[in-house]
Amino acid sequence: MTSKKIIREKGSNNWYKTKKKLAKVHEKIANIRLDFLHKFSTKLIEENQLIAVETLEVKNMLKNSNLAKSISDVCWSKFIELLTYKAKWYGRDLIKIDTFFASSQLCNNCGYKNKEVKDLKIRNWKCPECGKVHDRDINASKNILDEGLKIQKAS
Ligand SMILES: [Zn+2]
Known part of the structure; x- marks a missing residue:
């Protein structure tokens, strides 16, 4: 048996040490991510009176492998949660x-x-109707903002 095999042996001291180290790395990444979400949500709330967001059906979108990574990476639901309570604090819509x-x-x-x-x-x-060329995400964002403004006006 090589030494490499011995240190990786499940249940060994080294295996536990490695497991602990890996858990620390995961924790660090989670903290960096949360820190980013906090800073970004605060910036958005401070700079805008109205913020319109699309409540994505995360479950459905996770089935799409292209989207799965970006959605889990940005933790959309956590982001919405932060925006929601900060909007209340700052009196934003x-x-x-x-x-x-x-x-x-x-x-x-x-x-x-x-x-x-x-x-x-x-x-x-x-x-096909008016000939305007769109970037998918920018066009969608504009529509979401327009819809948000419409809802704000009506309420
Ligand atoms: Zn058009």
Whole structure:
């Protein structure tokens, strides 16, 4: 048996030490992530009177492997939680847009609904109605903000 095999033996002192070290690394990463979420949510709240967010169906999106990493990485639900209580503290409007709103498919310029954009691989698209070229995420963000403003006005 080589020495390498011995130190990795499950239940050995070295195995426990390595396990402990790894747990510390995970803890450190979690702290860095939370720190980022805190700073970013505070900045957003301080700089804006209205923040509109889409309440993503995280469970469904995790099934999509492309999205799974980014969603778990940013801890979306934790982020929303931080935004929610900070909005209360600062007296800001946090408006949650439900997932039924087709933020990605609507052309922000003319309102045309392009169902082909449902395909998540499409990052840029040209509106067949008005010809405007969109970046998928920027167009969706504009629609979410417009919807948020509409809801704010109505309430
Ligand atoms: Zn259009």
